[in-house]
Amino acid sequence: MATSNMRLIIVTGLSGSGKSIVLRALEDAGFYCIDNLPATLLPQISEHLAPATQQRVAISIDTRSAALETLPENIQALRDKGISVQVLYLESNAETLVKRFSETRRRHPLSDEKTTLAESIEYERQLLNRLVNLDHRIDTSNLSANTLRNWVRDFVVQQSTGMTLLFVSFGFKHGIPLDADFVFDVRCLPNPHYDPVLRPLTGKDAPVQDFLRQQPMALEMLQDIRGYVERWLPCFDGDHRSYLTVAIGCTGGQHRSVFFVEQLSQYFKDKQQKVLIRHRELE
Structure with a gap:
């Protein structure tokens, strides 16, 4: 098996659960960050990012990404190449997500004129069901943005080998x-x-x-x-x-x-x- 010095963190999960906060925290920690990458492009990431210059990479992939259902297989393909891949799955309870979208007046990416916000959240949860147990989950329901950033820093300093x-x-x-x-x-x-x-x-x-x-x-x-x-x-x-x-x-x-x-x-x-x-x- 080929080996690589690249450490790749994939950030995924529910809309409104804090993925943007996590990605910014990883960028502050020295990661090269890519937002909303199509899942089909994941296997080529090691070829387009030179390990000599980009050893720590973070990628956000969510329901906006094309071919989301292929993500587990594409992650395994990277691991087969010897690349260290970790997955951060962010989630929150429905009540918290509804409150966040209402407070920020943002539109849920899956909502339309026929779908309520609560229905869009539940539908997205179903779409992401295969990704929930890929690696590490963080429930952000009761977390402030600052606490979430601190938890991400703790995650980064952990060695990528062995279980925590x-x-x-x-x-x-x-x-x-x-x-x-x-x-x-x-x-x-x-x-x-x-x-x-x-x-x-x-x-x-x-x-x-x-x-x-x-x-x-x-x-x-x-x-x-x-x-x-x-x-x-x-x-x-x-x-x-x-x-x-x-x-x-x-x-x-x-x-x-x-x-x-x-x-x-x-x-x-x-x-x-x-x-x-x-x-x-x-x-």
Whole structure:
């Protein structure tokens, strides 16, 4: 197999989910960026961009692109050439997308006089269904533009080889992350929120951590989740995935879920596993 020094990031996903923000962030990170490339031209990208001058390339491909259905096969063709290809799939819930299009007064690319905005969003979701699990997903429903840019920077600095274990804390009252591979619910545990001293703190603070370490149920559940992830991690790593996202949820995403993510991430870091942390509600 031929080898290449090129690192290629493909940005795709739903309209209004933040692809333009991601592409600009990658450009700021030193990537040569191409917006709305027809999927059929993807296999020739290594021939037209000299690896000596363009080693880091980012390409946006979405429902505006011709022959979108060929994208998975074309990605594999590039990988067969020895090119490192990563896919960032951006998505948001329908409510958030409707709000964004309404606020910006932009027209959805699939809308017409016969189709409502909500129907256009759902139709686009169906068109992109084959692309959802190509690589790494980011749910931007509750993210600010600045947080999304920071997450993209974290994605860029990760080495393109090997799998990264991504731990996400969240609050169930704000919705389950759409990009989660595994979701664990820790709402059954004693809640620091009801202690007036602990309420303004988070699971990153020592008093909250001490409180939860004194709860036998919390320690038992932490051990169970850690054991489950550790047991099945090699299976996903062997499937040549770039990321595995483990989401831990409590009621508000401030205390228990944050504590669990902090503890789990440190355990797997100590095991020399590549780890990323996201505290959705804190960010």
